[in-house]
Amino acid sequence: MILVSKEKHIFHLSCENFSYVLAVREGRLLNLYFGRPQPAEADLDYLIPSFYSNSSFEQLEQHLPLELPSAGTGWYGDPALQAIGPDGNNITSLKYQDYKILPHKESLEGLPSTQDPAAETLQIHMKDEYTGLSAVLSYTVIAGALARSMKLMNGGSAPLNLTHMASAALPLFGRDYEVIHLRGAWARERRLVRTPLGQGTYRVESQRGASGHEENPFIALVRPQTTEFSGDVYGLSLIYSGSFLAEAQVGDSDSLHLSIGLNPMTHRWLLGSGESFQTPEAVLVYSADGLNGMSHIYHVLYRDYLCRSPWAHRERPVLINNWEATYFDINESKILALGKKAAEIGVELLVMDDGWFGNRYDDHRALGDWYENPVKLPHGLKGLAEKVNKLGLKFGLWVEPEMISPDSDLYRAHPDWCLHAPNRPRTLGRNQLILDLSREDVQDFIIQMMKHILSSANISYIKWDMNRNMTESFSALLPPERQLETQHRYMLGLYRVLEEVTSAFPEVLFESCSGGGGRFDPGMLYYMPQTWTSDDTDAVERLKIQYSTSLVYPASAMGAHVSACPNHQVGRVTPFRMRADVAVGGNFGFELDLAKLPPEELATAKAYVTRLKQIRSLTARGSFSRLLSPYDKESVYGGNYAAWQFVSDDQLLLCYYRVLAEANPVTRRVFLTDLDPQAIYRLEKTEDLPKGLAAREFSGAALMQAGLPMVFDQPGDFNSRTLLFTKVR
Ligand code: DGJ
DSSP, X not given: OEEEETTTTEEEEEOSSOEEEEEEETTEEEEEEEESOOOTTOOOGGGSOGGGSOOSTTXXXXXXXXXXXXXXXXXXXXXXXXXXXXXXXXXXXXXXXXXXXESXXXXXXXXXOOOOTTOOEEEEEEEOTTTOEEEEEXXXXXTTEEXXXXXXXXXXXSOEEXXXXXXXXEEEEOSXXXXXXXXXXXXXXXXXXXXXXXXXXEXXXXXXXXXXXXXXXXXXXXXXXXXXXXXXXXXXXXEOSSOEEEEEEEOSSSEEEEEEEEOTTTOOEEEOTTOEEEOOEEEEEEESBHHHHHHHHHHHIIIIIIOOSGGGGSOOOOEEEOHHHHTTOOOHHHHHHHHHHHHHTTOOEEEEOSOOBXXXXXXXXXXXXXXXXXXXXXXXXXXXXXXHHHTTOEEEEEEOTTEEOSSXXXXXXXXXXXXXXXXXXXXXXXXXXXXXXXXXXXXXXXXHHXXXXXXXXXXXXXXXOOXXXXXXXXXXXXXXXXXXXXXXXXXXXXXXXXXXXXXXXXXXXXXXXXXXXXXXXXXXXHHOSEEEOOSOOOHHHHHHHHHHHTTTSOGGGEEEEEEOSSOXXXXXXXXXXXXXXXXXXXXEEEESXXXXXXXXXXXXXXXXXXXXXXXXXHHHHSEEEEEEOTTOTTSTXXXXXXXXXXXXXXXXXXXXXXXXXXXXXXXXXXXXXXXXXXXXXXXXXXXXXXXXXXXXXXXXXXXXIIOEEOOOOSXXXXXXXXXXXXXXX
């Protein structure tokens, strides 16, 4: 709901989760409040700072709750907006002009964004009368969240150099906040970091030309007492797949500014007279119900209002991927042998990973040469896909279209098609260079190539990989004054390619990947409803990775595979059950040579696939909550346990894990959440129901308030259970 008080110049956006209140004073746009819902008629104008009228030294923008902190007139922090004008100064002083309420939410030109045709949008128009720079700030309340973006227009006669153009800034009050973000590295993605904020600036960023393994485009502020189940949370997430900056600036007064958007280090834009620039969309979530409360909002929003693929709402096929089974050493008969075994246990989709094209015998060559290697695939993709289909499986394929190997026919033909700076060495990453997707001819090449591949064989799934970050992110086609636009132009080019390819093949299931989860972000989810979560497939490591990824992303977005033992990344030996129980927490698949599994494990694998098919609508569409954190070393569980649940109208799946065995173990309880207290849930009898847990009925109230003992009846480390309950009344 959007309410406007014209005489007081106050805008009140609200829904059942929050109120967001803006006011205009002396041309400045102020943020008065973001938090628990306030009555529509609540008069919050007393929150407008009183020092507007006094002329003390402190009468500076620095102390105002500015919605758009900008450079040059008293805001001393990092600005959300800065434009260098024709006379060389950076004064960027936009004043309120007017507002508009649209009866819909507009798509952002060339950029992914959340969609809801029924949502209203408030647009606030600001302008700098000296340069002619104007901004339209858009606000849409959508599925319990607030979507924000900014469109800049140069109405002056001279070009303006945009150096800072954040998607959203948000002033908050009080200093007892902690910051949460998801930090990591390759194969260690999205580890949860929670730390108190002191005075100064806390930055969460990527300058890599990808959202990255190191940080996710997300930041949250919480109170020290906030838990998974209660307390304030303010989340900011950016729908973008390139370099970004999220920061919390704590000032010397009782104020704090959060912001998120393009990274000023890597993104500049020359805005010519009459031109416009659209920022990516930021999504703000407020929850009074702790971190799970925030996650529930992001999960529904990103699954139902962001992902556009028809697959967003479908059960995903159980897949097998050959990567960890064979690496580059593939050929038709190996793939078919894997497919045959997979079909026997009920797998539905076989994915052929890297190594099928050109001269690709290792990672030193052939990216760009997207035609079948005739020695490995004598019957081509078409012939292989037909044979795989005859086994009863759908056929999927790995590609890495944004890359080019120096040792490739494509590079020999087009050496200037990669990102590079003239007369400087081209830095390799994984022995490869990056195609310059800021160029339309390169975009067209990829679109044609992908359309050709997808039309050439019966391909049901694509894994779209991207295995290095940008260096020399410059383009042969841009003039010097626009070179720092290359990274953003690349993302716009990538989004154009993805738009064309995914909409031409809507029935194909696309999974994005970037050396595992190096581009696990909402921008990619718009086009591809699932992402390969991490190259680390070890079950214990995955507990943490999946747990914290779920802070923002729904389980239906996470690829999770059962892999071989000892694990290829960490060498750990875990029981099959633990590996499978962790993979149940995402889009379930296998990534190992099934022929090497002992017969009893193969039988267990088959049983898992059968069971998975019965519960996957729950994991795809149910409401997911975290119950026990593998990060929580301070709790009585010591971080040795993890648990989560999925709930739908008629089913409940509880998954719990114990990493290391304990001497004289205590039977600990797990307390469920978000159940109907009056409802009765029947624990289903399955073959592996642990001794001591009877298939019986429980009330929702008991499961939540009295808890359920976590029974493990296997000796040793790495124990787990997934228990299915049916809601009987
Ligand atoms: C990185 C991906 O994350 C892996 O799963 C695999 O596809 C390799 N690339 C192939 O090169």
